[in-house]
Amino acid sequence: xxxxxNGKTIETDEEGYLVNLSDWNEDVALKLAExxxxxxxxxxxxxxxxxxxxxxxxxxxxxxxxxxKAIGKKLGKEKGNSKYLYxxxxxxxxxxxxxxxxxxxxxxxx
Amino acid sequence: xxxxxxxxxxxxxxxxxxTIYALESLEVVLIGAAFEQDVALAFxxxxxxxITKGQDTAGIGVKNxxxxxSALGDYDVNKIYVEKESxxxxxxxxxxxxxxxxxxxxxxxxxxDSIRVVTAQELADIMDEQDVILSF
Numbered sequence: 001x002x003x004x005x006n007g008k009t010i011e012t013d014e015e016g017y018l019v020n021l022s023d024w025n026e027d028v029a030l031k032l033a034e035x036x037x038x039x040x041x042x043x044x045x046x047x048x049x050x051x052x053x054x055x056x057x058x059x060x061x062x063x064x065x066x067x068x069k070a071i072g073k074k075l076g077k078e079k080g081n082s083k084y085l086y087x088x089x090x091x092x093x094x095x096x097x098x099x100x101x102x103x104x105x106x107x108x109x110x
Numbered sequence: 111x112x113x114x115x116x117x118x119x120x121x122x123x124x125x126x127x128x129t130i131y132a133l134e135s136l137e138v139v140l141i142g143a144a145f146e147q148d149v150a151l152a153f154x155x156x157x158x159x160x161i162t163k164g165q166d167t168a169g170i171g172v173k174n175x176x177x178x179x180s181a182l183g184d185y186d187v188n189k190i191y192v193e194k195e196s197x198x199x200x201x202x203x204x205x206x207x208x209x210x211x212x213x214x215x216x217x218x219x220x221x222x223d224s225i226r227v228v229t230a231q232e233l234a235d236i237m238d239e240q241d242v243i244l245s246f
Contacts, residue, residue: 058181059173063144066184 024102
């Protein structure tokens, strides 16, 4: 199902993930967040940007457990817990934040 | 260790590209680790090429997934055995392999090497200790 961003048509799969990772930019992220019913504030951007950096380095989207640990290490202990991450992304940080970050669905995520 | 945790060894014998075995193995490892099992990897025969440094897949049009091995430490996969004889037969040393590390929670998060070069005999003993061995 394609989405429209700034007059450009961008392809997504049946679950709303970007088909081409290279289509991603911040406007696309805003549009994807909107379709999830989420408003992008500073805290959400922080997680989304973290996921993009992680993907760049390791070529995978991390599992929730790994994400939680890594976030805690990088952004501080008060953010490195699933309660905080689920408040930002109620349908699952790995699933929703990865989608907004333009990444494929995490490995092992059904 | 609880009753539901088993010792898994993933045995990797094939070159990284040309077949899907190496990538499939890596994905299963990541899934298995997410379920908090006790996971170890072994690289034998051409499998040792899976964790060599400086892989470049531009010419064959497939994704270079070797950076993902560096994430294994985050998944608490920190027992990576490489068979000494296989390295030697291919003129490789541990310096040709990726620098795979993990942080030891019980040692103030000290960074440690995940790769352990073992002889065929030592690897046989390691295999004897496993509950499950999956061969790729």
